[in-house]
Amino acid sequence: MDHSLLMAILLLSPLVGFLINGIRYKNPTANLSGGIATAAVAISFISSLILVADLIGMPAEARKIHVSFFQWMAVDSFKINAAFYIDQISAIMILVITGVGSLIHLFSIGYMHHDKGVTKYFAYLNLFVFNMLILVLGDSLLTMFVGWEGVGLCSYLLIGFWFSDKEKAAAGMKAFITNRVGDAAFLLGMFVLFATFGTLNIQEMNALAPTTAEASWLGAITLGTLFLFIGATGKSAQIPLYVWLPDAMAGPTPVSALIHAATMVTAGVYMIVRLNPLFIVAPNTMMVIAIIGALTAVFAASIGITQWDIKKVLAYSTVSQLGYMFLAVGVGAFGAGMFHLMTHAFFKALMFLGSGSVIHAMHEEQDIRKMGGLKKYMPITHMTFFFGWVAIIGIPPFAGFFSKDEILWMSFHSPLGSPALWVLGAIGAAMTAFYMTRLMCLTFWGKSRVPKSVHPHESPTLMTIPLIVLGILSVVGGWVGIPEVIGHSLGDIPNLLEHWLHPVIKPIPNLTEAEHSMEWMLMGVSVSLATISAFIAYHFYVKSPETPEKIANSIKPLYNLISKKYLVDELYFGTIINPLINGSKRLWMFIDVNFIDKITYVISDLVRGGGGVVRALQTGNLQQYAMLIGIGIVIALSIIIMR
Amino acid sequence: MITDVLMFWFLALVVLGSGLAVILFTNPVYSALSLVMAMVGVAAVFVTLGAYFIAGVQLIVYAGAVMVLFVMVLMLFDLKRETHSFAAGKISGALKLISVGLFAGLVVGGIVMSQGYFVKENEKSLGAASATQSVNTVAGSQTNLNVVNTDNTKVLGTVLFSKHVFGFEALGVLLTVIAVGTVALARSKGGTHAKH
């Protein structure tokens, strides 16, 4: 089939789904609405499969499907087309978005079955997929920005989906406003890059990128990419703009899985990978990205250890894993970043859906202190969650091991990386293993602390099928990117992902030949660290449940600080938000009331007074009107004649 | 020729006199009768101008149909002589009279100043050799500018049904609409102010 037709189907199918469900938004039948929405995304998935199959059929260097639908705007030399292109990077993304997206849509049918706003929910979800595809496929930064804003909107709508709860509505606003800060920086980045290159087309910019690195901090590319990265910290929840993501768990759990784990929050990483020729020539930006990424990975993981809400733990885990992705792209390992993005999409979507299944079974209970021993009630959920757990803590040969190990190795080995970054990454990995094991133990293992009134049960088939599919993907998903050192010793298994991405990823400058012994050693260290901390966690939370409390008591100030999320929210409120609100209030009380309101009152009074004067002319007396016409004619005639 | 001149002055007197009578009589029935007089006078003026067909139509349509309509409506209302026949208000009345007077003065002045300008233009465009001849006289123009015979009803009909046939058809549509609209209006019970 024609590529432009396929591309149109790929993009428009979720939009059509959105329109259908949006028009009938009051309809409460979950099966029909969910069926429409799932079918819409599934159609997108099929067309993206066909497109990617075509892409694979092309020669490696020329793999690109570019479709331009119409000219969107043209201002002088600045021309933006509504054009979209698929290359090796976006191919991975569209498969993840539509593939994982349709699984989550399917899961939602079961999860949202009893909600009254279910049709609205599916409409939003489809709109999100549409915007995400625009973000991923857009061939210019501006087109990408349209999707970037669109997914932000859908995220806001879905976080605040149960808006009658004030706290949830506030969480939606927090996400929206925090994203706005990042988006403003994204815009600035676009301005700088446009001023530099005279275009916003991604391919043209990548082609125009200089070959030598830019050393200055204030160079155009460094500045532009830094601004873009700040935009990415907003969307992808990195320090300092990560605060919205944990609160975003107020939304329905499948939304957390789709938007706040698998797809939208990875948009920042994806954007950097797509622009990698620009970022690679700005080593200062790369350094900032790597440091922020590594810090976020450790920082969020440490908060995750102390959380009691099952979704909050996963949320901080997501922030932490996103930190790894940024660490990867920051040290120039764009392929590893994409790889982890993909595997993370599988296992984190799986774990969120699993937690959704648990919450569903526990009748909306999210506190893991009131769970425990759920293994015997929910065998399928437990089994799939188990796969997710081993994948995230990096046990070979599950998906997370390969991607995380590649990131850690590159952060050590790349000339842009350093041993310090590796140490941070390894600590983060150990913490990840600890809190995920803790989550497993408190939820599924150990003694049951479930209240007597609640009777946990396994979720319906509609919800377990996506879990099983994602569970399988979490196991095998990593096998497409087996690093060379392991593949070589197992008999020349190729690193498929690296070969696939090779034509579109700029190599890291000055990369030396890898020492296999060093790589094996670091791999061993990180895996054993993870295993040890997992065992400690198992021991703490299953064997002797009183130990963690003792430890927490012995370091009480630190523990309190961490469990209160390092008081970052309070800091932001104290230093930025409250002064801003107070200042705005003062402006309102002084400037608005005294000047702006007065001006409008004066204008309205003037208009009313003038109207009153003119109104006297409207006597309703027909003959007077005729007289005025007559006078007008006399004046006109005298002007004509006297001239 | 002198009869033509006398005829014109006589008719002008009749038309203006009966026109004034229309607005000066306080009884509307007298006004209507004066209007008939004015209509007939105008028809006679058309005859002096050689527009025989138009004069006939004027008599039939105005003096006949329209006036009958007026008189019938007057009879329907059964009106007596009015006490307040003219609009009140000294200032507005004065203003109205002044504007009317100024208007008359301006138009007449304009006509006199134009000095047969239109006719001259027409002669130029026709390329007539007799441009120097006096064009203000009836005789002069009649004898020398015999390009189109305007008093020929056949010519009038030909032009009406060829060059202006679209306007003619549009008038037909207009009259149909008017007929329907008039009936609808007359049957209505007070328009937007109706009390149900």
Place this chain on the structure above:
Amino acid sequence: MQSTNFLTEVGLNHYLILSALLFVTGMTGVLLKRNIIVMLMSIELMLNAVNISFVAFSKYLNNVDGQIMVFFVMTIAAAEAAVGLAIAVTIFKRFKEINIKFFEHLRG
């Protein structure tokens, strides 16, 4: 020259001035009379005045189009009279009054 011949030599200007004066008479009626029907009559006067000038131009310019225009004006005048009288009848039915001073519902 004009003053000596004004009485004896009748031309286009004479007809135009007659037309203008008749028009002004009608206009005065529209402005000053209070009876709606008399106002409608005055409008007829104004239309007739215009017709005179059309016919006069038609004759002195040797162009039959002027008479066609008179034909159109007459038709429209008849239509206007019909509608105007229908409105007058409606008003009379509603208010039992046809004096214009009672109809000031458009007062601002």
